[in-house]
Amino acid sequence: MSETEGQASFFKRERYFIDARLQLAVALPLLAILAVVAVAYVAAIYVLPGVGALDGMTAAETRSLFMHANIVYYSIAAAALACVAVFLMHRVAGPALVIERAVRALQRGEFEQRLQLRPSDYLKSLAAAVAELRSQLAEQEDGRQDLVRELAARLAANDLEAARGLAAQLGSPNGSGPATPLATDS
Numbered sequence: 357m358s359e360t361e362g363q364a365s366f367f368k369r370e371r372y373f374i375d376a377r378l379q380l381a382v383a384l385p386l387l388a389i390l391a392v393v394a395v396a397y398v399a400a401i402y403v404l405p406g407v408g409a410l411d412g413m414t415a416a417e418t419r420s421l422f423m424h425a426n427i428v429y430y431s432i433a434a435a436a437l438a439c440v441a442v443f444l445m446h447r448v449a450g451p452a453l454v455i456e457r458a459v460r461a462l463q464r465g466e467f468e469q470r471l472q473l474r475p476s477d478y479l480k481s482l483a484a485a486v487a488e489l490r491s492q493l494a495e496q497e498d499g500r501q502d503l504v505r506e507l508a509a510r511l512a513a514n515d516l517e518a519a520r521g522l523a524a525q526l527g528s529p530n531g532s533g534p535a536t537p538l539a540t541d542s
Contacts, residue, residue: 378478382444389436397429451479458486467494500526 413421451473461469471487473480507522 375478378448381447381478385440385444386437389433389440393429393433393436396432400425400429447476448478450474451477451483455479455483455486458483458490462486462490462493465497467497 454471454473458469458471461467467490469490471483471490473483503522503526507519507526510516510519510522
């Protein structure tokens with residue numbers, strides 16, 4: 357396989373409908389707006405007087421009439437699309453911001469912050485995954501705190517062998533063993 361074929365397959369999308377609910381929520385209102393605006397445009401053509409009524413107008417007057425009609429048409433279309441975009445972005449960008457704040461709190465070690473989205477928001481599966489991660493990290497942190505308390509108790513009792521074992525557990529990423537060898541007094 358050549359390098360360009362590898363790049364082409366890397367950028368090739370295997371599935372176009374990743375989140376059908378979100379994609380339909382975006383596409384259907386846009387198609388509905390397009391249909392309403394098209395019907396309004398066709399209705400405007402029928403409301404205009406017959407072709408003979410335009411015969412009495414100069415070219416500049418006809419151009420001005422069509423220019424104003426198009427401005428109104430495209431203004432209505434733009435306003436409708438803007439409303440749909442704001443509504444949809446509120447349902448997507450809002451949850452994304454909530455999730456980002458929750459992840460930033462996790463980075464700071466703040467495990468008590470709950471992640472709540474509105475019932476009609478999108479990105480719920482991502483929010484659920486972040487909430488699960490928060491729970492797991494909180495459990496790990498609780499376990500580490502327990503080890504630190506136990507280590508402090510062993511050191512206070514001058515039980516150095518047990519303290520070494522606890523320190524080794526604290527030094528490992530998952531608490532199951534030493535991440536690096538501990539220096540010993542030899």
